[in-house]
Each structure stands twice: as C-alpha cells, then as structure tokens.
Amino acid sequence: xxxxxxxxxxxxxxxxxxxxxxxxxxxxxxxxxxxxxxxxxxxxxxxxxxxxxxxxxxxxxxxxxxxxxxxxxxxxxxxxxxxxxxxxxxxxxxxxxxxxxxxxxxxxxxxxxxxxxxxxxxxxxxxxxxx
Amino acid sequence: xxxxxxxxxxxxxxxxxxxxxxxxxxxxxxxxxxxxxxxxxxxxxxxxxxxxxxxxxxxxxxxxxxxxxxxxxxxxx
Numbered sequence: 001x002x003x004x005x006x007x008x009x010x011x012x013x014x015x016x017x018x019x020x021x022x023x024x025x026x027x028x029x030x031x032x033x034x035x036x037x038x039x040x041x042x043x044x045x046x047x048x049x050x051x052x053x054x055x056x057x058x059x060x061x062x063x064x065x066x067x068x069x070x071x072x073x074x075x076x077x078x079x080x081x082x083x084x085x086x087x088x089x090x091x092x093x094x095x096x097x098x099x100x101x102x103x104x105x106x107x108x109x110x111x112x113x114x115x116x117x118x119x120x121x122x123x124x125x126x127x128x129x130x131x
Numbered sequence: 132x133x134x135x136x137x138x139x140x141x142x143x144x145x146x147x148x149x150x151x152x153x154x155x156x157x158x159x160x161x162x163x164x165x166x167x168x169x170x171x172x173x174x175x176x177x178x179x180x181x182x183x184x185x186x187x188x189x190x191x192x193x194x195x196x197x198x199x200x201x202x203x204x205x206x207x208x
Contacts, residue, residue: 023146039162051146061149064160064184071188073169073181076160077153088146095152100162115183 005054005083007119010111016047016093025049025091033124038101044128045097050111050119052090054083059114063094068106068122075099081113101125166194175204182206 014029036043065075104127111119159177163169
C-alpha cells in the first residue's frame with residue numbers, strides 16, 4: 001500500500017466503547033501491565049484499539065504479539081481492511097481472549113498492513129496469582 | 132453557531148469500524164507450548180507470510196522453516 005497507512009494510536013485496555021451516533025471512543029483502563037494466567041490457560045480478555053489512516057485501498061491487517069526476550073511470536077490475528085477515504089479512519093477494535101502468554105515479561109504488539117509495520121505497543125504480562 | 136458546526140462535522144465523520152473478536156474469528160497463530168508445536172497448527176501460506184515479515188527471532192524463524200520443510204514446501208514457494 002503506497003503510502004503506507006499511519007496509526008494515530010494503538011492502545012491495549014480492558015474495555016472499548018464506540019458511540020454509535022457520534023463515533024466517539026471511550027477506552028477503559030488502558031494498561032501498561034496486565035495480570036493474566038499463563039500458558040496453557042488463555043489470557044484474561046483485553047482489547048486492542050487502533051485508529052488507522054491510509055490511502056484509498058484494500059489490504060491485509062495483521063496484529064502480532066511477540067515475547068520480547070526471544071522475539072518469539074505468541075499470537076497473530078489477520079483480517080482484511082479497506083480504507084475508503086484518505087481522511088476517514090478505520091477503527092480497529094479487537095477483543096483478545098484467545099492469546100496464550102508463555103511466561104511473564106515484556107511483550108510487543110505490532111500492527112501490520114500488508115508488509116508494513118504501522119504501529120507498535122509494548123506491554124508487560126504479570127503472572128496472575130489467585131488464592 | 133459553533134454547536135451547529137460541531138454537530139455537522141460529527142455527522143460527516145464516518146469511520147470504518149472493524150469490530151472484531153478472536154472468539155468469533157480465530158487467530159492465525161496462537162502459542163501452543165513451543166515454537167514447533169505452535170507452527171504445526173498454522174496454514175502454509177501464513178507461515179510463508181510470517182517469514183516474509185522478517186521480524187521473528189531465531190527460534191521462531193527456525194521453527195517456521197522446519198515446519199515448512201516437514202511439509203515439503205520451500206519458504207519462497
């Protein structure tokens with residue numbers, strides 16, 4: 001896609017609400033660290049939200065999560081995307097409940113459109129300890 | 132005056148909303164205990180795409196290549 005899309009924001013949070021009439025976005029509890037069960041359990045569900053702008057074109061959007069200690073991929077989600085207008089964004093709102101984190105530590109979320117990285121977001125996973 | 136303009140601009144604002152849930156649309160890759168086991172569950176064309184993305188660490192990359200080799204497929208095919 002030329003020029004590559006740009007992202008006005010990539011967030012990880014506990015909830016996302018988009019008002020149907022005004023399209024105003026409310027992000028709830030945007031986090032830097034998340035307490036979550038580790039593999040083989042699935043994560044505590046959370047949301048990824050991004051606002052993307054691109055040229056009028058269609059492409060493939062991939063959201064990837066890497067464990068930063070070894071650059072190991074732990075999750076990837078793919079979906080088609082269409083930018084209908086240069087000045088109208090695409091809101092990506094993904095509920096992530098199937099991700100499995102192998103260990104506590106630093107992770108990076110990467111958003112690709114085709115083969116271009118358009119956004120990065122680092123976050124930390126802490127092992128959830130429940131009595 | 133300003134509220135009328137604000138209302139107009141809000142009405143014209145029409146983002147495309149991709150409202151996605153990975154319980155309805157399964158991810159193409161999920162950690163399955165090791166790199167080798169994880170790539171075993173991934174479609175061939177997705178593995179080839181991940182290799183072209185070129186941001187995997189050595190262990191992920193080696194597992195992706197090994198899985199393609201196990202299927203008898205060239206990474207560039």
